[in-house]
Amino acid sequence: TQLLEQSPQFLSIQEGENLTVYCNSSSVFSSLQWYRQEPGEGPVLLVTVVTGGEVKKLKRLTFQFGDARKDSSLHITAAQTGDTGLYLCAGYNFNKFYFGSGTKLNVKP
Amino acid sequence: KAGVTQTPRYLIKTRGQQVTLSCSPISGHRSVSWYQQTPGQGLQFLFEYFSETQRNKGNFPGRFSGRQFSNSRSEMNVSTLELGDSALYLCASSPTGWDTEAFFGQGTRLTVV
Numbered sequence: 263t264q265l266l267e268q269s270p271q272f273l274s275i276q277e278g279e280n281l282t283v284y285c286n287s288s289s290v291f292s293s294l295q296w297y298r299q300e301p302g303e304g305p306v307l308l309v310t311v312v313t314g315g316e317v318k319k320l321k322r323l324t325f326q327f328g329d330a331r332k333d334s335s336l337h338i339t340a341a342q343t344g345d346t347g348l349y350l351c352a353g354y355n356f357n358k359f360y361f362g363s364g365t366k367l368n369v370k371p
Numbered sequence: 372k373a374g375v376t377q378t379p380r381y382l383i384k385t386r387g388q389q390v391t392l393s394c395s396p397i398s399g400h401r402s403v404s405w406y407q408q409t410p411g412q413g414l415q416f417l418f419e420y421f422s423e424t425q426r427n428k429g430n431f432p433g434r435f436s437g438r439q440f441s442n443s444r445s446e447m448n449v450s451t452l453e454l455g456d457s458a459l460y461l462c463a464s465s466p467t468g469w470d471t472e473a474f475f476g477q478g479t480r481l482t483v484v
Contacts (some may be wrong), residue, residue, distance in 0.1 A: 295473075303477050304375070358427055
């Protein structure tokens with residue numbers, strides 16, 4: 263059983279569309295990270311959210327941490343082919359990172 | 372500032388052999404964690420080292436071991452390799468391990484045949 267559940271598992275959309283990826287848990291986390299990973303490479307940190315209710319924007323990407331610090335969402339506006347990859351959320355507690363199973367995003371031209 | 376460096380990038384080993392993977396963390400980072408990534412299980416935590424001591428351990432058999440040197444470089448060893456050990460092995464470094472961010476290397480792709 264994954265401590266962090268991500269949905270959807272797979273997402274295939276056309277360039278220009280919007281999308282939202284969810285990361286949910288029954289546990290409270292002191293912080294939550296979002297990573298993007300391309301095939302054969304390590305995950306690259308996109309953002310860290312720490313405060314419940316926090317919203318962070320990174321160009322076309324908007325990240326939100328739930329008020330109770332149990333869930334998070336990643337919204338991409340006007341997706342581009344360069345956004346293709348595996349998106350992972352990771353919760354941090356007690357000196358350990360717990361990773362979600364990932365959302366595989368494919369943006370078609 | 373150099374990132375996390377893992378060597379080698381690719382390895383092919385035979386069942387029953389052993390393998391050693393290396394990870395050099397970002398300069399100044401003292402915590403190194405290791406993860407196994409497979410399509411079916413996702414990212415699974417193996418162990419974390421800080422100041423040459425194993426501080427945290429995941430649920431992997433004793434065939435998986437590691438160590439950390441005084442310069443914070445870390446090695447991971449897998450003995451008696453099984454086909455199921457085929458995976459991308461990732462290491463991540465952070466300054467103290469109590470930080471809220473970790474930085475990953477590119478990984479070592481291990482294939483057991």
